[in-house]
Amino acid sequence: DIQMTQSPPSLSASVGDRVTITCRASQTISSYLNWYQQKPGKAPKLLIYAASSLQSGVPSRFSGSGSGTDFTLTISSLQPEDFATYYCQQSYSTPMYTFGQGTKLEIK
Amino acid sequence: QVQLQESGPGLVKPSQTLSLTCTVSGGSISSGSYYWNWVRQPAGKGLEWIGRIYTSGSTNYNPSLKSRVTISEDTSKNQFSLKLSSVTAADTAVYYCARVYSSGWFAAFDIWGQGTVVTVSS
Numbered sequence: 001d002i003q004m005t006q007s008p009p010s011l012s013a014s015v016g017d018r019v020t021i022t023c024r025a026s027q028t029i030s031s032y033l034n035w036y037q038q039k040p041g042k043a044p045k046l047l048i049y050a051a052s053s054l055q056s057g058v059p060s061r062f063s064g065s066g067s068g069t070d071f072t073l074t075i076s077s078l079q080p081e082d083f084a085t086y087y088c089q090q091s092y093s094t095p096m097y098t099f100g101q102g103t104k105l106e107i108k
Numbered sequence: 109q110v111q112l113q114e115s116g117p118g119l120v121k122p123s124q125t126l127s128l129t130c131t132v133s134g135g136s137i138s139s140g141s142y143y144w145n146w147v148r149q150p151a152g153k154g155l156e157w158i159g160r161i162y163t164s165g166s167t168n169y170n171p172s173l174k175s176r177v178t179i180s181e182d183t184s185k186n187q188f189s190l191k192l193s194s195v196t197a198a199d200t201a202v203y204y205c206a207r208v209y210s211s212g213w214f215a216a217f218d219i220w221g222q223g224t225v226v227t228v229s230s
Contacts, residue, residue: 034216043204043220044155050214087155091215095143095168097208099155 002026002093006086006100012108017078021103023071023088032092035064035073038102039084047086048073083107110135112205112221120199120228126192130205130221131185138183143208145217146179146190148201156201160208161188195228202226 003026013019023033031051036044046055048064051071061076075082088100116128130144137144146158159169161179169177173192181188192199203226207219 032214034214036217043206043223044217045220046216046218049216049218053214055216055218089155089217091208091210094210094215095160096170097145097157097215097217099157101154 001096002029002090002098004088004090004098004100006088006103008103009101010104010106012106013078014108015078015080019075019078019105021073021086021088021105023066023073023100025069025071025090025092028068029090029092031067032090033064033066033071034089034091035062036087036089037082037084038087044087078105080107110207110219112207112219114203114205114221114224116224116226118225118227120195120226121230122196122228123194126190126195126199126203126226126228128190128203128205128224128226129187130189131187132207133186136183137181137186137188141210143210143215144181144188145206145208147204147206147217147220148199149204149223150198150201158190158192158203197228200226200228 005024033051035048038044052064085102085104111133120126143160143162145160176193178191202223204223205221206217209218
């Protein structure tokens, strides 16, 4: 199975900060990498697909980059509603989809 | 606008079978390019893909659960279902149904149900 490792596991930041979350795959996955945001008690929400494509309706302060094994999610200027847990997910080894363990973004 | 809604018992006894249904509205589960999935999340933990159904009832399962999982569909009701047998406390989780949209160059979970909590306890 392809393992997905996110770092850091948690992160404290302030409104207006630029934040970067990293996801590393245990083997190359080309650009088959998606990012999700999950708020407490809610289902995950797709933010970025195919490593860098912004899902419709998602604010442009969210961006993704990377290919192969190393990927990043960047939030250019944190807003209060962005404090949540973020997950990466690979779809290279379809159908065995795997998720990272999550990065919890908290208010400093 | 496609929406997914999980339903089923919130409490299941150990060794019994967990049964959940996902009702899809605003679109047909028989549509091409879509895969209909179950994902679970134990409290405070990450997301685990359970399995999927697509194209005339074809299925794929997570190997770690394959011996206990069955996913089926009822196209007349626009529903798909999950059965997980021989449950233990480790199967206690929020269970989500979710749609994967797949093209030639990506596949992503683009629509999720709200999730349903299932507790395994006697």
